[in-house]
Amino acid sequence: MRNDAVSVVSRQLGISKAEFHQNYESIGKAMIIRRDDMFVKEEGYFGRLMLSSFKLWAVYGYAGIRDYKRIPDIKLISGIHTEVVQKEDGILYKMDPEKVMFSKGNKRERHILTEIVHRDETVLDMFAGIGYFSIPISFKVKRIYSCEINPDSFHYLLINKRMNGARNLVAMLGDSSSIPMRGFSDRIIMGHFDSHKYLEKALLYLKKEGKIHLHSLATRGDYSSLYEKYGQYEYVEDVEVRKVKSYSPSHDHVVVDMDVKKH
Ligand SMILES: C[S@@+](CC[C@H](N)C(=O)[O-])C[C@H]1O[C@@H](n2cnc3c(N)ncnc32)[C@H](O)[C@@H]1O
Numbered sequence: 001m002r003n004d005a006v007s008v009v010s011r012q013l014g015i016s017k018a019e020f021h022q023n024y025e026s027i028g029k030a031m032i033i034r035r036d037d038m039f040v041k042e043e044g045y046f047g048r049l050m051l052s053s054f055k056l057w058a059v060y061g062y063a064g065i066r067d068y069k070r071i072p073d074i075k076l077i078s079g080i081h082t083e084v085v086q087k088e089d090g091i092l093y094k095m096d097p098e099k100v101m102f103s104k105g106n107k108r109e110r111h112i113l114t115e116i117v118h119r120d121e122t123v124l125d126m127f128a129g130i131g132y133f134s135i136p137i138s139f140k141v142k143r144i145y146s147c148e149i150n151p152d153s154f155h156y157l158l159i160n161k162r163m164n165g166a167r168n169l170v171a172m173l174g175d176s177s178s179i180p181m182r183g184f185s186d187r188i189i190m191g192h193f194d195s196h197k198y199l200e201k202a203l204l205y206l207k208k209e210g211k212i213h214l215h216s217l218a219t220r221g222d223y224s225s226l227y228e229k230y231g232q233y234e235y236v237e238d239v240e241v242r243k244v245k246s247y248s249p250s251h252d253h254v255v256v257d258m259d260v261k262k263h
Pocket residue numbers: 068069070101102103106126127128129130131132133147148149150153174175176177191192193
């Protein structure tokens with residue numbers, strides 16, 4: 001019988017290790033549990049079990065994300081509320097779990113982006129959050145402009161820029177549809193499900209030729225409507241749709257890659 005913390009806790013909860021990993025997420029010294037989770041029958045008990053088993057500072061119940069600023073609907077179940085630091089691929093991300101969201105499930109997408117960018121590129125991240133895409137990319141490109149509208153997320157974007165020495169990252173507080181520049185970017189990342197509303201603006205920010213990576217929700221097994229929708233845009237020469245992760249029983253989180261050429 002295995003005695004690592006996940007095995008012990010899974011046995012106590014009466015679930016498999018795979019189910020445990022699906023429903024419980026750790027960010028630094030905090031653990032987030034889905035509040036609609038069928039395993040959370042008695043919050044206090046689960047909170048204390050997690051705190052002691054994983055040597056955590058805090059356990060939170062999570063019920064979803066609110067409004068366009070993506071503020072987590074979250075409640076402290078056990079422990080003390082504090083900032084946490086998540087380390088991924090040698091990069092530190094500091095955040096307050098009660099104020100900002102952290103998309104751990106986008107790790108593969110982040111790896112893909114850091115592989116495809118070029119040293120001489122100027123990139124724009126229109127929805128930067130705390131820098132989850134922007135900071136790793138900043139080490140691979142000439143410059144990345146990282147725009148964020150929520151002052152709480154922007155605060156951590158600045159801290160994370162400094163903490164990781166991301167010198168090529170230019171942080172901008174405000175609405176990414178009002179950037180007072182044109183034709184300056186080789187590549188644009190649009191990591192928000194409302195991104196489609198900002199595509200016309202993104203096309204203005206792009207140089208004569210460039211790439212756009214637009215995040216969207218799509219019906220599982222049928223991405224054809226996205227190929228049609230984005231293929232119709234003027235200047236969009238090629239469209240590719242890639243799955244990032246499963247979002248719900250019927251929908252996937254996808255990225256629409258667009259090659260743009262303005263003639
Ligand atoms: C889904 S989060 C993604 C953050 C990041 N890409 C990640 O993967 O962690 C979207 C972010 O866009 C920000 N946002 C929403 N509307 C915006 C706008 N018009 N201009 C700039 N940022 C915006 C939200 O505050 C939120 O932090």
